[in-house]
Amino acid sequence: MINPSASGWIDKFFATQKNHLPEYENSHAFYRAIRDSGFIYGHIVSFDNIDQKETKSWTTEEITKVALMDTLYGVYRLISKTSDTAAFINSAIAYYKEAQPEGFALLKKVLPTAPPAHELENILDDRIRTNNNIISRNFSHILTNALMFMDVLAFRQYLLDGDRPQKYLKKLEETVMTIVSLALNSKQDKTQYDDLLIRLFESSVRYTKLSNINTDSLEEAGFDYFESKSEKNYLLDMAAMAIWSDGRAQQSEIEFMYRLNDRLGLREDAPAESIASYDVFIKLNKKHIPFFNYSNPVKHFYDHAAQSVTNLIIRNKNRLIKELSNNGELMLLITHSTHRSLNDKEKKKVKKQLLEICKTVPSLTIFLLPGGSLLLPLLIKFIPQLLPSVLNENLDKEDTA
Template identity: 80%
Template sequence: MINPSASGWIDKFFGTLSGRLPQYENSHAFYRAIRDTGFIYGHVAKFKNLDAKETGNWTVEEVTKVALLNGLYDAYRLITKTQDTTGFIARATAFYTEMHPESFVLLKKVLPSSPPSYQLENLLDERIKTNDNIISRNFSHILTNALLFMDVLAFRQFLIVGELPQKYLKKLEETVVTIVNLALNSKQDKTQYDDLLIKLFESSVRYTKLSHISVESLDEAGFDYFESKSEKNYLLDVAAMAIWSDGQAQQSEIDFLHSLNQKLGLREEAARESLDSYNAFIKHNKKHIPFFNYSNPVKHFYDHASQSVINLIIRNKNRLIKELGNNGELMLLLTHSTHRSLNDKEKKKVKKQLLEICKTVPSLTIFLLPGGSLLLPLLIKFIPQLLPSALNENLEEEDTL
């Protein structure tokens, strides 16, 4: 049995693949096969080359790690036309070493006498943990793991070009975030959760900031940069997932998906197939993914995160009150806010000083983690309940800082 958390699991994995390797005619067949497993959607429902009894007791992280290795190896076989596992391990290790500047430090953790596969195990462990923050823990593994397929696409380019295409990674991320933004903007009826979904995507990527993206239409997105069917279908599926974020697709969103499909140069029925594929995946696997048992998964994230934050605040109430009392300027601003609306400069000052307080309370450092600032308004909104009644009467509306 393979234990993806124990040293040597990669060698065992390759040892089980004899006679189980699927063959792909082209990149489109390769992509569709991986999509069928659920990896594109962030939840691996099955493996084509492993029996269910071998994977039944694996954790989400272990399943994701093996699925990532599987995708990388399939890309290697597709490009090199070989099944050389030794060569694959060497190339995959080189790829991640170039991708992460800190990789040379990670590899020092592995004994020099250890097999090369141990180095790759170490790198994959760290890659899966990259997004271990307030967002991934509460937003489930669905979003961050869906973006892991970008590693596979980047590795494919690495094999073709012979080096890490840094511009490629940045362009792919930027395009993904752009498409999600445009897809949500195509909604006729937008909600606060659509904006939150954009921020969640942004918090899960390495290079891209929404504030740096000025693309306002599909015509400006620059899809000519991407040539393979794998890339184009992935971009289309990302849009389908964004459209499905609230469990239903409006006509304007469906029209957007078809327009994107045309811009990507895919066959006419690809847009409908993309949406149908995602719907079918959720229908067949919904009972195994609690996240999708809610009519609006993003709203579920926010509600769940809200309760978690409130519980943390309550447990640290006395320490928080003490820190607030020691900050005269902050208390003065809070007092002023009971009589008038704070200006933008004052609101920024309140936010900054609250973050400074969070640094002094270990349990509240979640607000300093990637994505944690999305939840800061919850802390601001809850503060009135911690302060003397003379101060809290008018603070409840000060949650837009």
């Protein structure tokens, strides 16, 4: 089993999946496969090369992290015509340092001797954590992840011409935000969905603000900068996400999609396919996507967090049991909490001592993040159910033949 939250997961991924990598005829076939997986839309529902039994216990962040790495590797294989994992890892690290050098300068100082695979793990982990507030991060991940495909397109361009990707990413983000703005303006009737869409796009961008977009027409958008079908299809799909509103498309929105398609120079049926693809995806997966459960984001957060905490505890039982066994007072208070309410002094003591324990277990540092202390009641709830297990399944020896 692969544990995407423990060091060594990239090495184990390549060791176990090297004989299961999909082959794509061309970049367009690759793009369509990635779109079918949900990565383009920000909610991954499947992998071509990973069994669902493997991913069943993964959190949303873990699935996103593996999908990003897997997709980057797919682009690398298409462009380089090789499957050299070591060369890919080095290329991905170099790309991200070029794409956001200020952000990763600190990472380099903290981990000066980390093996390349471990360094990439830390980079990807940092990349998917775009919101500081833990509730916001779980709530808005679909838009953040939809924009994350820009990393893949920028990596492709980096492999092709070696240019610094910051300029490309800024231009691509500005273009996406322009299209979203124009698509929303094409609507005759705005909905609550549209208001939320704007807020989530604003929270997900790195270089642009939707409020600063001044382009009033497609003719001024500057699409000539992008030449590949993958880039153009991505821009069209972002427009489809923006105009979608519970499966209903107004005539003005459909006309906008076809005008955009003319500017992009794609085939005539591309707009209809783009709209239909997103509509089918949402109808099949809507109940599992946090973005559409905005009526009660706090409830969604706790539903999502409960599963995440369960997974973390299962993976770290041995170390957690060892730390707890060395703290008799904490165990006594937790035992009391199962049949009576603790007073304020006891609650503070439990919180302080649990956070100290979490510092000693890397995977449990989620409890130290802003908002993480809200999860402590869930941790206390699961502690009595702890049973011994292996700490880091990435170190397991498996037959990779």
